[in-house]
Amino acid sequence: MTGQQHPISLYLKIWALLFVLSTLSYLVDYFHFQGYLRWGLILTFMLMKAGLIVAVFMHMAWERLALVCAILLPPGCLLVLVGLMVLEAENTFAMRLLFFR
Numbered sequence: 289m290t291g292q293q294h295p296i297s298l299y300l301k302i303w304a305l306l307f308v309l310s311t312l313s314y315l316v317d318y319f320h321f322q323g324y325l326r327w328g329l330i331l332t333f334m335l336m337k338a339g340l341i342v343a344v345f346m347h348m349a350w351e352r353l354a355l356v357c358a359i360l361l362p363p364g365c366l367l368v369l370v371g372l373m374v375l376e377a378e379n380t381f382a383m384r385l386l387f388f389r
Contacts, residue, residue, distance in 0.1 A: 298344070299344070305340060309336055310333075310337065
């Protein structure tokens with residue numbers, strides 16, 4: 289049985305891009321970025337690396353849309369729910385500080 293073969297140059301380019309993104313994420317700490325900028329950059333680089341790994345090394349870029357949605361939509365929904373829980377927790381904490389001091 290023969291399968292689809294991707295050129296090795298594709299994998300080497302993705303590997304190099306992952307190396308560059310990792311270097312950029314380390315440079316965030318090297319240049320002592322602070323606060324939301326630091327965390328925003330770190331999360332952006334992390335999501336870019338994860339997306340490249342999923343798309344190329346897990347072959348999601350060449351799968352059908354239904355399979356991609358079945359695999360990527362549930363974690364996306366969980367992230368939205370976690371974000372909503374964070375907002376609710378901040379609201380609850382603010383109300384406790386307001387009324388129970």
